[in-house]
Amino acid sequence: MAAIADAHGHGHDEALHHQFEDMDQQNEAYLVGMWTFLVTEVMFFGTLFIIYTLYRSMYQMDWYLAHEALNIPMGGVNTIILLISSFTVAVAVRSAQRRERNLVLWNLGITLVCAFAFLGIKGVEYMEKFQHNLYPGPEFGRHPEYLHGAAPNFAQLYYGLYFGMTGLHAVHVIVGIIVIAYLWVKWFLNAKNVTLDYVPTEMVGLYWHFVDLVWIFLFPLMYLMPKP
Amino acid sequence: MATTPLSKAAGHGGHHEVKFNHLFGNLLALMALMGITIWASYVNFGNSTINNLIALLIASVKACLVIWIFMGVKFATPLTRLWVAVGFIVFILMFGILGDYATRRFEPTAGWEMNRPNDGGTALPREWPPAKRPEQGAENFRPRL
Amino acid sequence: MSSIPIEKGLENSSPHQREPANYLTVDWSLKSWLTTGDHKRIGIMYLISISFFFLLGGISAGLIRYELTSPAGRVLESETYNKIFSAHGILMIFTFLVVAIPAVFGNFLLPLMIGARDLAFPRLNLMSWYLYMIGGTLILGGMINGGVDSGWTFYVPYSSMYANSNIALVIVGIFFGGFSSITTGINFIVTTHKMRAPGMTWFRLPLFVWAMYATSVVIILGTPVVAITLLLIVFERVFQLPIFSPELGGDPVLFQHLFWFYSHPAVYIMILPAFGIQSELIANFARKRIFGYHFVAFSTLAIAGLGFLVWGHHMFISSQSMYQGIVFSLISFLVAVPSAVKIFNWTATLYKGNIRLTSPMIYALSFIGLFTVGGLTGLFLGSLGTNVHLTNTYFIVAHFHYVMVGGSLTAFLGALHYWWPKMTGRLYNESLAKWNAVLVFVGFNLTFFPQFVMGWMGMPRRYHYYYFAPEYQPYHLMSTAGASVLALGLIIPGFYLLKSLANGPKASANPWGAHGLEWETASPPVTTNFEQTPIVMDEVYDFDPVLEHEQAQARKALEPTGYEGYEPGALAEPKKDESDLGGKS
Numbered sequence: 009m010a011a012i013a014d015a016h017g018h019g020h021d022e023a024l025h026h027q028f029e030d031m032d033q034q035n036e037a038y039l040v041g042m043w044t045f046l047v048t049e050v051m052f053f054g055t056l057f058i059i060y061t062l063y064r065s066m067y068q069m070d071w072y073l074a075h076e077a078l079n080i081p082m083g084g085v086n087t088i089i090l091l092i093s094s095f096t097v098a099v100a101v102r103s104a105q106r107r108e109r110n111l112v113l114w115n116l117g118i119t120l121v122c123a124f125a126f127l128g129i130k131g132v133e134y135m136e137k138f139q140h141n142l143y144p145g146p147e148f149g150r151h152p153e154y155l156h157g158a159a160p161n162f163a164q165l166y167y168g169l170y171f172g173m174t175g176l177h178a179v180h181v182i183v184g185i186i187v188i189a190y191l192w193v194k195w196f197l198n199a200k201n202v203t204l205d206y207v208p209t210e211m212v213g214l215y216w217h218f219v220d221l222v223w224i225f226l227f228p229l230m231y232l233m234p235k236p
Numbered sequence: 237m238a239t240t241p242l243s244k245a246a247g248h249g250g251h252h253e254v255k256f257n258h259l260f261g262n263l264l265a266l267m268a269l270m271g272i273t274i275w276a277s278y279v280n281f282g283n284s285t286i287n288n289l290i291a292l293l294i295a296s297v298k299a300c301l302v303i304w305i306f307m308g309v310k311f312a313t314p315l316t317r318l319w320v321a322v323g324f325i326v327f328i329l330m331f332g333i334l335g336d337y338a339t340r341r342f343e344p345t346a347g348w349e350m351n352r353p354n355d356g357g358t359a360l361p362r363e364w365p366p367a368k369r370p371e372q373g374a375e376n377f378r379p380r381l
Numbered sequence: 382m383s384s385i386p387i388e389k390g391l392e393n394s395s396p397h398q399r400e401p402a403n404y405l406t407v408d409w410s411l412k413s414w415l416t417t418g419d420h421k422r423i424g425i426m427y428l429i430s431i432s433f434f435f436l437l438g439g440i441s442a443g444l445i446r447y448e449l450t451s452p453a454g455r456v457l458e459s460e461t462y463n464k465i466f467s468a469h470g471i472l473m474i475f476t477f478l479v480v481a482i483p484a485v486f487g488n489f490l491l492p493l494m495i496g497a498r499d500l501a502f503p504r505l506n507l508m509s510w511y512l513y514m515i516g517g518t519l520i521l522g523g524m525i526n527g528g529v530d531s532g533w534t535f536y537v538p539y540s541s542m543y544a545n546s547n548i549a550l551v552i553v554g555i556f557f558g559g560f561s562s563i564t565t566g567i568n569f570i571v572t573t574h575k576m577r578a579p580g581m582t583w584f585r586l587p588l589f590v591w592a593m594y595a596t597s598v599v600i601i602l603g604t605p606v607v608a609i610t611l612l613l614i615v616f617e618r619v620f621q622l623p624i625f626s627p628e629l630g631g632d633p634v635l636f637q638h639l640f641w642f643y644s645h646p647a648v649y650i651m652i653l654p655a656f657g658i659q660s661e662l663i664a665n666f667a668r669k670r671i672f673g674y675h676f677v678a679f680s681t682l683a684i685a686g687l688g689f690l691v692w693g694h695h696m697f698i699s700s701q702s703m704y705q706g707i708v709f710s711l712i713s714f715l716v717a718v719p720s721a722v723k724i725f726n727w728t729a730t731l732y733k734g735n736i737r738l739t740s741p742m743i744y745a746l747s748f749i750g751l752f753t754v755g756g757l758t759g760l761f762l763g764s765l766g767t768n769v770h771l772t773n774t775y776f777i778v779a780h781f782h783y784v785m786v787g788g789s790l791t792a793f794l795g796a797l798h799y800w801w802p803k804m805t806g807r808l809y810n811e812s813l814a815k816w817n818a819v820l821v822f823v824g825f826n827l828t829f830f831p832q833f834v835m836g837w838m839g840m841p842r843r844y845h846y847y848y849f850a851p852e853y854q855p856y857h858l859m860s861t862a863g864a865s866v867l868a869l870g871l872i873i874p875g876f877y878l879l880k881s882l883a884n885g886p887k888a889s890a891n892p893w894g895a896h897g898l899e900w901e902t903a904s905p906p907v908t909t910n911f912e913q914t915p916i917v918m919d920e921v922y923d924f925d926p927v928l929e930h931e932q933a934q935a936r937k938a939l940e941p942t943g944y945e946g947y948e949p950g951a952l953a954e955p956k957k958d959e960s961d962l963g964g965k966s
Contacts, residue, residue: 027499047323052605054327095263145621161629168622232277234287333638340702
C-alpha cells in the first residue's frame, strides 16, 4: 500500500506512531476512538434530556409559561452561529485533507470567532436572567413578571435544567475553543503532526459537530415550546 | 508543502473528501430546517403533542444531516456506523426510565400546595421558596463542599 | 550496548549471558515511569495504586466488623459509622473493583494477548492513570476532611440538601475516576478492533479479551450517566440548581433510576473481567479446551447487553411502578442465564481435564462455588415478593460480597498469582500460595455466610447498633472472626509476592506451560512485547491430550522444590531455549 515502505512494512510516514502498522490502521483507530468518546458524550447529555422530558411532561403549563422569558431571537442567532461554525470546521477538515494550510487557518479562525460569539450571546442571556432573578435559589421570583404566571417552584425546576444543560453545553464550547485554538496554533506553526495527517483536524471537527448537535436539540426544546 | 492531497497519497487508503458544494448545501438545508422549526412552533397544529413531535422530528432530521455529511458518517467504515447506531440506541433505551412514571401516579410533594398561598394565582413577592432552615437566606448561603 | 543496565551479580559475566532489557529494566528513573506510554508499566502503576486504595477500604471494613461485634457499638459514634461504611463502599467500588482487573490486567495483557506492540492510544492510557490518581486523591481528601455519610449510593434528597459532609468533594473525585474508566474503555475497544495480530480472528481471541471488550462497552455506555447524575448533586449543593428537590416538584426516585442505570451495569463491569480471568485459569489448569468457546463469548456479550435492562431491581421498594417492577424482575431472571451458561461451561471444561491444583486454580475453583452461591441468592432478591422481605438486610450485603469478593476479588487474586511470573519475571512460593488460597476461602465463607442467615432473620444493613435485637450478635461475632481470617489471607500474599521480587528465582517465558500469546514472549516482556509480530494460526486453547498426558507423567517424576505448581521448565535458564513442554510450538 505504501510505495515507500521499508522492509518491515512501516512507511516512512513521520506521522505514524510506533504501535501501528500503517497509516490506514492509525487513522481508523483514531476515528473509531473519537466516535467512541462521542458516544460517551451522547450518554452524558442524554441523561439530562431524560430528566428534561420527564419534568416537562409533568409540568407542561408551568414550563410553557416560564419559558416565555427566554429570548428566541438570541437563541435563533446562536443556532445560526453554531451551524455556520459547523460548516466552517467541516471545510477546515476538507482543506486539511487537501493540505491547504491557508484555508484551514481561515476556516478554523472563523469557527473560533463563531464560538466566541456564541459564548458572548449566551453570556448576555445569562446576565439578563440573573438581573431578573431567574436563577434558582432564595432570590428566585423576586421579579414575578418574568415568571409569566408560572408556579415558582416548577419554574425553578425549569431554570435549574436550563442553566444546567446550557451551562454544560457552554463548558463543552469552551473546551472546544481551547482545542480548536490549539489546533490553529499547530497549523500556524506548521507542526508536522497536524499537517502531515489530517486526522487530528478531523477529530477536533467531530467534537465540534457534536457540540453543534447538542445545541440543535437544545434550541427547540428550551426555546420553542408549544402551548400545551 | 506537498501538493498531493492526502486522500491520494500512498498509504492513506483514499479517504473520501466531501465536495465543498455538498457542505455548503448542507448548511443551507440546516438553516432552512431551522427556519421551519421556528415557524412551526408558532403555528398551532391543534394538539401540543403534534407540535412537540414536529419539533423533535425536524431536530432529528437536522441531526441526521449533521451526522451524515458534516461528520462524515456517509463515508465511514461499518464499525463507525455501528458505534453511532449503538450510541443512539442505548440513549433511547434510557427513556425506559420514563416507563416508571407512565405507569404510576406521580404527584409532587404535598407540601408545595400548602406552601403556595391560594389567592388566585398572583405571584406577588413573598418569601419563596419558604425558608425551612434558618440558613436558607441568600446571605447565609455558602456552597457546601 | 553499554547502556543496558547490568543485573547485579552479572557484572563479571560475559556479554552473551546478560539478559536484554525488558520493560522493567529498560530505564529505572522515576521520570520514565511517570511519562511512560508502555501499557505494561501503566498496569504496574495501577497495581500499586489500587493496592493502596484496597488497603484503605479493607481498614474501613475491619472497623465496621469490629464495631458490629457489640449490639451497642464499640468505639464509633453513629455518624462516624455512617462515614466508615460509606468510605468502605466508595473506596472498594470506585477505586478498587471497577478499576482493578481492567486497569491492571487488561492494560498489561490485552496487547500481549492479541499480539500488538501496545494499546491503540498509549498517551491516553497514561492520562487514564493520572485521572485515576487525581480522582483517588480527591476522594481521599474528602475522606480525610471528614468523609461522606450518605452511603456510596448518594441518595437524594439527603445527599443534595441535608447532608453536611464532603459530598461534593468526593463526588468530583468519583467523576474523575469515571473518566479514567471511560478512557480505558475507549482504548480497549479500539485496540481490540484494530490491532489484532495477523491471523487473530475474533474467535481465536482468548476469552479474557472478549471479557475486556464487553466490559469496555459497558463502561462506555454506562459511566457517563452516573457521572452526570452525581454531578447534578454537586450542582444542587454548590450552584443551587434544583433537579431532584421534592419541594420544587422534583423526584428523588428519578435520581435512583439514573444512578442505578449505571450502577447495575457497573457490577457487570466488576464481574465480566473476572469471568474472563476464570476462562483463562480453568482452561490452562484443566489443560483442556474451554467447553463451548462460542457460548462463553456470546454469553459475555449477552450479559453486557442485558445488564442495561435490569437496573430497577435495586428499586423494588422505592415506590417505583409495580408494573415496571414486574418487568425488571423478569429480565433479572433472564440475565442470570448467561452467567449460568458460563458456570456450566467451566465445570464441563473441568470434566476429564488434567487438573493441576496450583494456587491460581484454587482461586478459580473457589470462584465457581462462591459465585454460584452469590448468583443464586441474587435470584432470591430478584423476585418481587422475597425482595420486600430481604431488601436492605444483611442478605443483600452477603449476596453482593459473595459475587464481588468471592467472585471478582478471588479472580483478581487468581490472576495476580497466574500472571505474576509474566509481569515480574519471578516465581513466588507456590506451596505457601496454595495454603493462602484455602485460607482466603475459609475466611471468606466464615465472614459472609452468617450474614445470609442474619439477613434472612431480619438484621438490617447500615445499622450502627442493634441493641434492641441482640440475638444477631453471635452472627456478627462469627462474621468478624471470619473477617480476621480473610484479612490475614489477603495480607499474606503481599509478603510472599514482594519477597519473590527480592529473591525469587527467575521465571522462564512460560512457567505454567499455558497457552496464549502472552506466554510466547519473555518474562518480563520487552517493551515492544514481541520481537516480531506473531502470526496466529490456530485457536487459543489447543491442548493436545496426548502431550498433556506425557507431561503429567513427567511431572510426577520430579522432586518437590516448593515450586512444584510450575512446569518443569519454569525456571529461567540463560543459555537454553524456553522449555518445550507445553505452549505452542
